[in-house]
Structure formats: structure tokens, C-alpha cells
Amino acid sequence: MKTENRLLGAGVHSLLIPDERFKTSQLTVALLMPLNKETVEQYALLPRLLIRGCAAYPDFTALHRRLNQLYGAAVTGDVARVGETQVLVLTAECTSDRYAMSGEQLTAACAELLSEMLFRPALADGVFRAEDVETERRCLAEEVRAEINEKRWYARRQAERLLCPDEAYGVGRYGDAAVIESLTPEVVTAAWQRVLREASIQLILQSDRALPEVEETLCRGFVAVSGRKPVVCHTDTVTRLPEFRRQVERMEVGQSKLVLGFRAGCAEPETGVNATRLMNALLGGTATSLLFKNVREKLSLCYYCSSVYDRMKGVLLVQSGVDEQNAERAETEILAQLEAIRRGDFTDEELEAARRSIVQSFEAVNDSQSARSAWYVSQAALEQPTTPEKTREEIEAVTREEVIAAAKRVRYECAYLLAQKGGTADE
């Protein structure tokens, strides 16, 4: 399948992906802005406001009646954190025209709505309507505060904050609830205009046929923005903590969460990224990884123990659910597994198992529109985007020595423990 990412001008890249296997059209507009503490909340709120309505459908209920008529078409809007780039993602999805029961032109109608939302939102006196802003900022602030509800996710976010206290990465993709609540229609409207002027754009248009007309409509919208000048997004991948940090937080929980934070010492676009990916899979990325086999299965120290590598930022986190009394031992064992990889103390069989697992995950990307869209959204933050096929080939070529070298680059920088109130670990 051809996936040629063309530069249409005005900083707009476009991928047209016709694929007859799918019964759905998925139209994605990704707008890339630098992630920073001053604007994170504004950009986080913006996609939610944009999809609430548009000049053609200012009324929320009427808009959703229209989407239902279009066979449950949906427009979603959210932000993703890709390294220290904040990507505003608007996606319209609908059933392909050929499956409409009465021959309706669903894809064109959906593309039209998407374009309207982006370029002609529902404004009053030139700014977003106060009631819309109030509703969406309340919802987003509530979502941010609800981070605490699911402890596994909460612990991971806390570890990120501990690891990156002074970096944009640490603020997360939504920022702070109180700041969100203070956003005004004027501020968000200015943010919308700034995004149209300054964001690099990636279009990802998937359907059962090529959609040059949709591409043209969307591109024309950006070309028409006066003074458009896309900014370059940069991720800081070199910062390290001056000293090791440890935090214990207490709450009414039954199971403790231990998260260890590492700098991987390697991030995009460096060549060692794929070796680090494979090393991460071997360490804790699969159900046969060293962490799963040894810390969970052999020692029964925790219910889950896995690692994630963010190659955009160059950080690696090991997450586990443990009994507080086992937390110290779990930490020692996790570090021992990393040390084992550094020593080359793993079998070829274990390495190949990790490789097979991630190779297959790359091979499966093109079987799902959502996975493919997510792939190219994150690639858009790179100067040299690549395909799942190419990455697969590179993973195949990584050697044992490169995996060992990748493990040696990793530096342990912080430990976060969420534990039960009244427990015993050091505060």
C-alpha cells in the first residue's frame, strides 16, 4: 500500500490512504503546537470547543441529530502529548457511502462538518460563546481532577511529574485544573487563531477510495489563514535530574503502586531508538518479558509489572502493583532484571520472543484505521516520518549487542510509591 506523505504547502502535510478493506471513512486533522506550561490548558480545551458546534450547526442537539442521520458519524476532538509537542487531533468518522441504506453521501457530509468546525466555529461577537466555554472547561477540569480515580494511571502521572519537574513533559497533555477553569472566551479564541496560524498540520484521510476533494477543502482552509507561519516543535531529551528523587504518597488504597522512572538516554531521531524499543520489550513490554516472568510469575511480588518506553521523550517507566511490604524487594528485583540485560544475561530465545512480539504489533498497524491514524499522528512530530513496515525492518536488524548497549544507556532517576494510609515505608 502506498502511503506518500505529501507537503501541500502552508505547512500542511497530507496522507491519502484509500483502502477498500474498510467500511468506514476516518478523516483526521492533526495540529502540532509546542507543549509548554503557558499554553497547555488553552490547547487542551480547544478541540473540545471546536467539536461542540459550528456556524452551520450552532446548536449541540441539532448537530448530534445530524450526526445520527449520517449513520452515527462522530467527530472527536482531543490532544495527544507526543514528546513535548501537543497535538490537537480532530477526527471525523462515518460509514462508507456504499453501505448507507439509501445511498446517502456520508463521507462528503462528514468532511464538510469537520472543515466547518475547524474554520467556522460557533462564535458570538467574534469569540467562542461564553456558555460553551464554561461547559467545556468545567468538563475538562473535572476530567483532570478525576485522574485520581484510577490509581494505576494516577501513579504513572505522578511518576512523570517527579521525573520531569521542570520540563514541559511533566505538565501532561491537559495541564492544571484550576488554570483550565480560569480560561476565558477571549483567551481560547486567541489560541484558536494562533493554532490556525502556527500549527504544522498533518491530514490523514482514510476511506475506501482516495479523497482528493476532502484534502483540497481542508488545505484551502489553511491556505486562507492570513499570516500563516508554522512553528517548529522541539523536545528536550537531554535533561537529567541533579539527584535521585523518591516520593511516597499515602491514600485510602488496598494495593500499592510502585513506579520507577528512568531516562532512556536515547530518543527520536537517534539511531538507537529501535534497539531501546526492543530492550524495553525484553525487559517489561510483553507477557514473557523478564519483569513478567521473574518479578510477577516466579517471585509473585506483584499482580502486574511492565515497562513503557516513550521514544519521543526518551523516558522509560516501570509500573507495578504490589503489597507495600513487598515494594522494596520488587524495586530491587526490577533493577536486577535491568542489570541482567546490561550484562547480556538473557537468552537468544528471550530476545527473539520480544522481537517477534513487537514485529507483529507493527505488522498489525495497517489492519486498523485507528492504529494507523495514531501511528501517523506521532510520526508527524518527526522531521523524517517513517512507516510501520520500515520500523519493522529496523527492529529485525537490531543486534544483541545493540540491546545491551541500550540497557547501559538507561539511568535510574526516581521512584514513586502510592501506598496505604498508615503504612510503613519511608515518607
Place this chain on the structure above:
Amino acid sequence: MSKWTEYTCLHTGERCYYMRHASGLPIYVWPKEGYVSSYAVFATDYGAIDTAYIDPETGKTVELPAGIAHYLEHKLFENEECDAFERYAKTGANANAYTSFDHTAYLFSCTQNLTESLEILLDFVQDPYFTEQTVEKERGIIGQEIRMCEDSPSRTVFCNLLTALYHRHPVRIDIAGTVDSIAEITPELLYGCYESFYDLQNMVLSVSGNVTCEQVEEVADRLLKPSRGNVPPRAPVVEPHTAAQARIEVRMPVAEPLFYLGYKVPLDGMKSESPQALAAAEVLQEILGGRANPLYADLMRRGLINASFGLEYFDGPGYGVWILGGESKDPEAVCEAFRAEIVRLKREGVTSEEFEAARNAVYGRLVSQFDNVESCGDLVLEAHFAERSPFAALDAVASLDVEAVYERIERDFAEDASALSLVLPLEQKG
């Protein structure tokens, strides 16, 4: 190919194939042209709601500790030599398993070595191996899993709702059981459950994606052992139509209250509802709880709900529950507005335009599911256990009549069959 029955979806042209293997196992294959990945799921019609079995030697009913189906799922991954994950490591398949209220499933997806992974799947599920030692070791791991679930407010608000609604139906008991109930599990009990419920006639194999019927049949011929002929009937439950309790609340570390308002639907026996009745439920869900209903915008404007708000129909053998829920500063006010909306719907009905739009939406979403290899495999599995043909759900939506929706509105929302489950923030001290 004569052994295979072909099912064709009239609306999309999708085809899937069915055969009953000589061993007794029903097998479905849904080839997806052009796809690289495959998905296989091998499941038994046995889940957390099956809380007893009849001992074939004594004829006596053996009551089972809560959580045993889930425990069995964990233990089946291990046989005498190694565990299934280690075997899958050689093929690179991404494997998993889960236990629901009414079934237990073992699954994998892959892009390479499908035959080898299918061999592993069929082999380990047919080869139980439990000893005192291996059963004991799992207790710690499952105990941790239970504690993790107990820390989850969304799971707590859901489980508590079912406990409040149901007097007797075992859906009121948590799937994983409790630390106390799993303490009673022994190798003998696990073997008893396995013998009773893991019979090929009581199971199904569904494979979708980059696969052919011949490929699956060849592996099945080699690996499947003949059925012992056990198809245990699901023990009937006499469940009163009223809710067991009207309200249940707990406090946990959450930012805002979480609420689930549930309505228990009166059902008789342990059969699943018809495709028509379920299609009506899906369309009604869209009409009542969807964003095109002015109720949604109104509650949003009043600051009473956020994006976590939703209405869902949750159903299985002998149970069906409407669940309205989300986070809210004032759950009671949301419930009041919802009750008023039901009264309004009963009085005013829906316009044909609203009905058509909601039906289109449900139809479009079902068609989209066919794009996903895993969804295809799961759709077939669920249809089989509910005794429906694979494409019956889409057909039922396409031909749905508004009258079926009215029937549900009239029947499903009795106030004395409803309960409110709440998870409230911890009280601030000082």
C-alpha cells in the same frame, strides 16, 4: 467445503463460515480478505454466574466458591511443563484470557505463525493441570488482582449496582470473588468445574482475519479430543421483579461522586433476549441517552454531567439492566431529570425522524465493527452463545420497527425495580 455452512451479511456482503466439528465443537471462521492479522478465541459457555455444578458420580449439586471460573482461567494457562505464555513466545502471538459473567475466553492475535498458535490454544485449554502447589501460588496473584479491583471506583460503582438490584441472580456477585471466597478453592474443585463446563459441546472456537476454513479444520482434526457429551444446563434462578435495595453508597478517594442508576428488566428463564429485543434496546439507548436527546445538552448546561455520562443496556443469561451513569456533583438531580424524560417519552413517543436517525446511528456503528478483526471474532462468539446467527444483530437493526422500542419503554423502567449506586468522595476531616 461441504461441512461448512456459509453465512452472508445481506447489507455488507461479509461472509463467515460455520461447522460442527466431529469432536462436537462448534467452529466459526470469518476470513477477512487483505488483512495481515488474525484473531482466535476459544471459549466456554461458563462464567461467574455459574455457581454450582452437578457431580456426575453422586448426582448431587456442588456449590462453588465465588470467583472460581476466573481462578480456573488463570490456572489453565499452566500445564505440567510450562505456561501458555512461554509457548506463545515462540510464535510471537499476543495472547490473553478473560472471564465474564457468562463465559470464559482464551484468545490471541497474530500476524505470523497462525497454525502454531492455534495448536497452542487448542492444546492448553484441553489440558488442565492443577496441584496443591500451583493452586496455592496463584492465590497471591489473584488476591492482588482483587485488591486492585477493589481500589477501582468505576468497578465498585458497577458491582454495587448489580448487588443492589438482584436478590438471587448470581450476576450480583463480583466475577473475581473475594479474598475469602478464593481461599476455599482447591485442585479438586477446579477439576470438577473443568469436567463439567469445559466440554467441547459447551464451547466455541472463532477465528477471524487472515485465515481459511481448511487451515482451522486441519488443526482442529489433529488436536480436538472427543466431547464427553456434557452440556450442563444453566441452573434457573427465580428472581423477583423488584430491586433488592433502592440505594447503595460507599466512600472512596475520588474527585467527584460517581453514580450508576440501574433499572432491572423483568426476564424469565436463563435465555438471552431475541435479536429484535436487543436491537430495540440499542436504538432506545441512543434515543434516551444519546447526545441528540436535548436532555444531554440540558444536563451539561446545568453543570450536572460531563463526558463520562452515558446510558447502556447490559445483558446476559437471565439478566438485563439499564445503566445510566457517570460523574456528577448532584447524582439525584440527574436521576430526577432522567425519570422525567422516561415519563415524557411514554407520553409523547418519538418522531419517525428521531427513530430513523437513532437507528441509522446504531446501524453505522455495527457496520464499523466489521472493520476490526478482533471485533469480528468476538461478534461471532457472542452470537453463538446467545443462539443467534452471526449477522442477526445487524439484520434486526435494519428491519427494526418503532413499536419494539415503545414496548421496551413501557416495560423496562419500573421504579420499584431500580437502584442507585454511589461512590462518594471521602469526607474531609477537620
